[in-house]
Amino acid sequence: MDDLKKEVDLDDHKLTLDELNRKYGTDLARGLSSVRAKEILLRDGPNTLTPPRTTPEWVKFCKQLFGGLQCLKGVSYLTITHYSHNHSAKSSKIMDSFKNLVPQQALVVRDGEKKNINTEEVVVGDIVEVKGGDRIPADLRIVSASGCKVDNSSLTGESEPQTRSPDFSNDNPLETRNIAFFSTNCVEGTARGIVINTGDHTIMGRIAALAMSLESGQTPLGIEIDHFIEIITGVSVFFGMTFLILSVILGYGWLPSIIFLIGIIVANVPEGLLATVTVCLTLTAKRMAKKNCLVKNLEAVETLGSTSTICSDKTGTLTQNRMTVAHMWFDNQIHDADTTENQSGTSFDKSSATWAALARVAGLCNRAVFLAEQNNIPILKRDVSGDASETALLKCIELCCGSVKDMREKYSKVVEIPFNSTNKYQLSIHENNMAGESNHLLVMKGAPERILDSCSTILLHGKEHPLDDEIKESFQKAYEVLGGLGERVLGFCHFQLPDDQFPEGFDFDCEDVNFPTENLCFVGLMSMIDPPRAAVPDAVSKCRCAGIKVIMVTGDHPITAKAIAKGVGIISEGNETVEEIAARLKIPVSEVNPRDAKACVVHGGELKDMTAEQLDDILKHHTEIVFARTSPQQKLIIVEGCQRQGAIVAVTGDGVNDSPALRKADIGVAMGIAGSDVSKQAADMILLDDNFASIVTGVEEGRLIFDNLKKSITYTLSSKIPEMTPFLFLLLANIPLALGTVTILCIDLGTDMIPAISLAYEQAENDIMKRQPRNPKTDRLVNERLISVAYGQFAGFFTYFVIMAENGFYPMDLLGIRLDWENQYINDMEDSYGQQWTYESRKIIEFTCHTAYFATVVIAQWAVLIVCKTRKNSYFQQGLMKHTHTFIQFTLNSFSFLFYSPLSTCLSFTFTSNLFIFYFLVFFLRPFWWVCAFPYTLLIFIYDEVRKYIMRRNPGGKCSGTVDDNKFLS
Structure with a gap:
């Protein structure tokens, strides 16, 4: 691949024709012999691009679906898999596109005869002929040409057609005029050339091979998601193995211990993450499609x-990819051209006789024409047959002076000399019916210095004046000014052919020129640019x-x-x-x-x-x-x-x-x-x-995705430790379980997932395009500090201990009572008040704690959802009601909470319990137990508002760091 990255090592454009003949063993007149062509074809292979090695599409899809971490990511990744599969097929699609550039037939000279052959059979040393409309079948060294121009835009980026001739004009093979490249188009004229490279050895073939050999690598988002999975996997496995070892040490059997392990790992998985990623990317793709x-x-x-x-x-x-007339120089002044449809910005006197003459030359000495049936289309948007410069002139004159078609009908063309690289001008002669003028009008345009050299007078304010040194100096200054603006400058001149020398019906000869091309009258300059x-x-x-x-x-x-x-x-x-x-x-x-x-x-x-x-x-x-x-x-x-x-x-x-x-x-x-x-x-x-x-x-949309994913992950992770700590205290402190497994599922699959996804709909904050790009090495989607602060929510245990204390079991009394608590044969357990508790009454308290713990976590998550909505903006700036999706998800969260609270407690009972129906029908949490979480919720909200206020007031301070944007749960 390093060889492909090197500049093209080509010197054929510097060789003489005799040296080329000897190098390639060919003959400019007769071409290669058929026998020699077959030998070269066997040696070099066909003139085609080598296709890349391909893998069956179903294998690519399966690799994306089942490879590496995708197995852990589950069914939610199916949507992204589809896009990954399409991406992996990109190489073969690129090569298919390159194949579309290859012409099907080529006209070659072999054994002294012209033959049409398949492009694949073209070999080095062949003599190839091309004409306007043909696609170049191989890299050619031009040996003869007549008005040949090629479109190199797809290869070099040059918007103007480039002249091709036998002349060596530049050391750089990409810029010299005597090389025509494989797959470029000949737009006009004819040319003959020797094939110097075929297939993979052509410039286009090298580009194709280079494009195929490059790997685009993993996207930053893919890296971030994998990094997050690694962290979550590490945390999950650590906690899971810790619980497994502790449960075995404390005497639990292998089956309960493994269940603990699986439960802890599952509890750490943010179930809504992949759905949120998919929603974020899909929504953004839709929004961007609307923005082209x-x-x-x-x-x-x-x-x-x-x-x-x-x-x-x-x-x-x-x-804009369309050449436009930008300036004009006539009457010894530079004028700004106006190409607006309504001509509202014209800055020159259109009644000037010099301008009328300049417009006439630009309209007549011009081969560009509007395509048919476009009268109802604005002039600037009409399609034109012609090169970019002449198109710009045509539209300018059409806008400023009216119909160019009528002008050309009025001045019928008699003869024309097309532009070529030798003369550097285009000339045409027209019949002239204007009163007071001769019968024939000669008009010419081309390189300004070449046009000026052909003139002896200049038109100023409608009258001819000698072209003295002062005028030439003014011309040179104007030329340098316009050229310095990066504009392409053309010169224009005309000449009234004397009637006595050129009467009506005179036979003008373009081969053996029989009309003047010197001592003409210079009219002015027009400059064009592809405007921003x-x-x-x-x-x-x-x-x-x-x-x-x-x-x-x-x-x-x-x-x-x-x-x-x-x-x-x-x-x-x-x-x-x-x-x-x-x-x-x-x-x-x-x-x-x-x-x-x-x-x-x-x-x-x-x-x-x-x-x-x-x-x-x-x-x-x-x-x-x-x-x-x-x-x-x-x-x-x-x-x-x-x-x-x-x-x-x-x-x-x-x-x-x-x-x-x-x-x-x-x-x-x-x-x-x-x-x-x-x-x-x-x-x-x-x-x-x-x-x-x-x-x-x-x-902006990409930055919004990263912000929203970060908000969603922070929100999701904030409930993970409250779900795990009850099991940790169960093992280490030997206290009754504070949160049931079914209730955990209610949080993960019910009240957490929908709000997490809703954060994907958040709108951009006002500073999103005023901050520096994130550093992928330090500004991660998830980092250790975020994990530590998001895993810091313990409000649920406060409610748990309040309920237990109200029923006579103070925190110190709970230590070590789990085994007796779960023994259904103990029905006289005594609390701090001396009350005795049966097994079923103890379970009622325990499941009440489950419900209250669940309620506390969900209520705290309300505050987290609110503060996660912004990075730096206040909640009162962003607001909950301003975004319909978040408000709807907040409402659904509330209904889910009210529905799951009694149901999760109910489901925690065994269905054989004779208290199941009774409890489901009559049990409710006391009002005080519902509000235990509100102080924590208020604290989270107030703290985060203060933190964001400090960040807005001190954008360079410690609180404004990327990591600290997520410190609201500290």
Whole structure:
């Protein structure tokens, strides 16, 4: 796997055609011979991606259901098992998505003839021809091309189609123009190339293999639940074995002793935990679905809440994934473009003759068209056939000037020269029926410096002026300003072709150009950018308040990436990079201390040569980071670097190139609209609206899950020691049993479970996005301090001793009387008052104590339920009535209590007792016994309100620690 993480070692783009012929033993004209092709096919294997080893689906499901601790978790885990099983099948689904990228047929030249063959049969050295609409069948070194452009967005993240030509343009094989990559699309033009890699050896094949080889690891929530199970198991086994040993030492038989052991272990199991976990995750998944977040792996929701670093792609996530005209330069001024539907923000004079000329050139020298039957759809939302830049120009002119279609009908196109990498311009000639103008209008757009070089005049306020040095300097300044904003700038010019040289019907020749392309009239500049989404700056600000570092990782140019980063707040206003500090101080960059710069923009070329220690230094000492021109392997290295810092990392991505990073991250987030199938299969969550702001919603929901689970566990555990201590005192102090086993079940399955689940419905507190991400090593779901304070409720024994004392048995008198108490043949047991008690009358007192003890625990649990509702907010801020579910569960708890109180006591009798019917019908607790628990309840409530008040007043004090949030039962 380490080899797969390395940068691509490819030098074919640097070789001459003769060197390529010798290296691959091919012929550019005739191609490979059929015999040689078969030999290579046998040597290298078919041009396909190797599928991963698969396990039968039923085996995966059974492993999830019966493996490890799942057996102990019981039937409640069935729901989560379903999602775990789906998650384990992710690898094979990813590979299926990669298979969908493979074209079915390829056009090759063999034995001097063109042949259509299956893609699997393409071999290294084959001569392949592709045209617009084809999918590249293997990695190709381009040997000839005509207007060829390929869509590399799924591989490199670049939203614009990239030109392909035989020319070597960059040392980086991912950026050079003479390499076309397997599975990318040829969007226009034609090209011929030599196959240099097939199957698993292609760039896409390496990405697929890397994505398959990565393990995403256990989720933080899974770790926390396992940690909790380990603690509970340890506590349960310790107490169970202690009771077993004591009961044997005190003379109990093996069967009663084992029953004690099992009872203690069962009593420690929080029966509502797994149901609460499932309810929490399911409710959150439903809420997030309404907010355009599709959760594939339920446990990943909490992972997002624990996230401390978000590595976000730029295109489509932070931005709108649609090029938009941002600025224009004409009449020697920069103007802000307005692309709102109602044109409410237009900041320039649309009546200007220069603007009319600029709009005309932009509309005519443009191949983009609106798709049919969209007249009722707002212009900005219409689908367009054309590349991103021309689409932006088309929509801008349609909004500002009206129908471009009518404009083109008015100026019929005569001839056109498409844009190519050699000329760096697009030119077209149109018939012109405008009065006072010539019969033919030439319009041109392209790279600003190339267009300016073709001009000798400039249009200012509707009139032509010589293009002097002063104007050229103004042009250069405007160009630098717009380019510095990260915008793509295009230049526009026109020329009225003289009627005497170019009369009506003139035969224009694009091959042997017979019309002027020099001494034209420069009209202006228009710049485009993929604008940030409106909600992203606020979302980034919320992340910063929540202690989450947002890192941009993109394949775009550093200048564009930095401009967008500043626009959305990833680089804060006032924070400078090393280059900006050097420019401000007018010193070389090498003289600036890198740690003086809070912001940092790292080029993929620089990252390629960095050691792990150097990357760690950047991640550690810079708070605002942008990585630009990154490769898929580098995105993975960045994620691993963040994880080395102890961060829980969320990664967003939409392309095939993002799949390794999505798999490696603690949580991968794919784009639902622009995302590839591969990225969606690799991710744990899908943003249906491709909006970064939806991630922040997920962070809040994830934190809420952890808070609510912690509240639920605290509530559940607070009744466990009161259930166990009666048995401990029974053995050690030899006193009558204070709480019956049936009554314990009434607490665990009746009055505890439903309120515990209700806490899953609690709403977020107001500081949930203002606190730092939890530290998974110290801020645990359950810790030893929580166990100690939650296991500290002993109010039940107070009621037990009160009832016994009222009936003549003081606490000291109870010591050591258990054996006589349970002897049904002793009917003259004397109390402190000298009264004698029969066996049946003693049992009435004992079962009365069971009921009172039960009532005390339940009443105390009311207070615990109330104080568990918040971490820091007062009960009077959150309130019981504000949340319907908790209020309903509180009411059900009360009814359960009133129903179980006499019933649990009744059921504690043997059905052979002749007092059963009598007791069930007439026995009730005395009023005083009902209220014994209220002082404890009030104390719990008052103490917790005071503690939370201190926490709110002193957020940095000892009482505000994560562990101490649960000290209310102390």
